[in-house]
Structures are given as C-alpha cells and as structure tokens.
Amino acid sequence: MSATRLLVLGIVRGYGRAHGYRIGTDLQSWDAENWANAKWGSIYHALRALTDAGMLLDHHDVAGRTDYEITEKGETEYLRLLREAVRRPHTRPDQLGAALAMLPSLTRDEAVRLLRERLAALEEIRDKARAQLDGWADAPHWSELYGLWEHTASGGVAWTTGLIARLETGAYAMAGEPGSPGRPGSWPALAE
Structure with missing residues (x-):
C-alpha cells in the first residue's frame, strides 16, 4: 500500500x-x-x-x-x-x-476497534520477538535484531494503548461529531 x-x-x-x-x-x-x-x-x-x-x-x-x-x-x-x-x-x-493524518474520517468507535486490532498484533509481535530473543543461540549478534523488534513493538503497544485511551475519553473530533474534519468536503476553510 x-x-x-x-x-x-x-x-x-x-x-x-x-x-x-x-x-x-x-x-x-x-x-x-x-x-x-x-x-x-x-x-x-x-x-x-x-x-x-x-x-x-x-x-x-x-x-x-x-x-x-x-x-x-x-x-x-x-x-x-x-x-x-x-x-x-x-x-x-x-x-x-x-x-x-486522516484518522477523523473514521467514527470514534471504529477507530478504537481498529486500534485494538493493531494493539493485539503488536502484542503478538512483541511476545514472539521476546521468545526468539530468549531462545536464540546461533549467531549471537542476531539477538540485536530480535531485541529491536521487541523494543519497537513494545513502544507501539504503549503508544497505541495511549491513543485508544485518548479517543475513549473524547480526544479529537471524529467522523459524525461536531467540528470533525473527517466528512467529505469538510475542509472548505482550508480551500483557496
């Protein structure tokens, strides 16, 4: 994509x-x-x-x-x-x-649902990388790769969890809500 x-x-x-x-x-x-x-x-x-x-x-x-x-x-x-x-x-x-950049095109509920799917995938990546890191014996420098994947996924888990919490407490105007920039043709204030 x-x-x-x-x-x-x-x-x-x-x-x-x-x-x-x-x-x-x-x-x-x-x-x-x-x-x-x-x-x-x-x-x-x-x-x-x-x-x-x-x-x-x-x-x-x-x-x-x-x-x-x-x-x-x-x-x-x-x-x-x-x-x-x-x-x-x-x-x-x-x-x-x-x-x-385009998140307000989604409703709040849909954005949270999709982010929960992302969170589950990141947790799976993190856990798999941790298992690979713990079990890796060949070519010790490869442990850095699994460590990177674990660290990156862990950061993604923390950030995604925070965004879900912000959305659930009403942060940002989402599709269908007053002031949302997510409706087609809703950016006229920015137009020339």
Whole structure:
C-alpha cells in the first residue's frame, strides 16, 4: 500500500475538490516528504494512477489547472486503505502516519476497534520477538535484531494503548461529531 495514495485520496476527499498544487503544498506543509516519502513526482503519479483507475475524476474548468474529485470507487478505496493502515502494524511508519493524518474520517468507535486490532498484533509481535530473543543461540549478534523488534513493538503497544485511551475519553473530533474534519468536503476553510 502506498501512503501517498492514501494521503492524496484523503486530501481530495477532505476538500471535496482539489488541484495537484494544493495537494502537494498541503503534504509539504505536513512534512510528508520525510515521513511518507510523498514527493511532488509521487503525488502527480498518484493523481494520474487514481484517475486512470476511476477513483478520481479530473476537471479542467480553469485553464492550465486540473481539479480532482473523489468517486464512489475512490471513497471505497480510501476507507479500505485507511482501515488497513490503522489496523495493521508495518515496519515502515509511513502507513500509520498517513492513517493518523486522516484518522477523523473514521467514527470514534471504529477507530478504537481498529486500534485494538493493531494493539493485539503488536502484542503478538512483541511476545514472539521476546521468545526468539530468549531462545536464540546461533549467531549471537542476531539477538540485536530480535531485541529491536521487541523494543519497537513494545513502544507501539504503549503508544497505541495511549491513543485508544485518548479517543475513549473524547480526544479529537471524529467522523459524525461536531467540528470533525473527517466528512467529505469538510475542509472548505482550508480551500483557496
């Protein structure tokens, strides 16, 4: 899964309609080039690929500018990508970063449910790494790899547990709640 694809769909969805430069400058302002590898070339590539796949509609109402709008197929794909990124731990942080940027697209209950799935997966990774670390005898330097996996998963467990607690106590406006930026077309204050 591409974090850039998730972010592009999410931004277009958030604005209701957006042009490539707006999407790129938003991602630049979020420093997404560093945490999601969302560079200008990958953004425009994603826009073309998503349009070709029928997930975005392109509009040419302004000379020299293409605006994009998410389709029903794009909405389905966006929510699928978002749910997978929240639910499944990945070794690269870009998927989770993209999911966190778009988290208010989910209801509070769904976000907590998906995060609980993530928590269970992280606990399993942590416990498996601990067992491998405890039982490893060959090539002693490999114990550092299992130690890294255990440490990383343990940090993920602590962070995920904290986010679940924050969401359960009402932190952040989520989909369907007053002030939520998670509804399609709900970002007009940010629009040009």
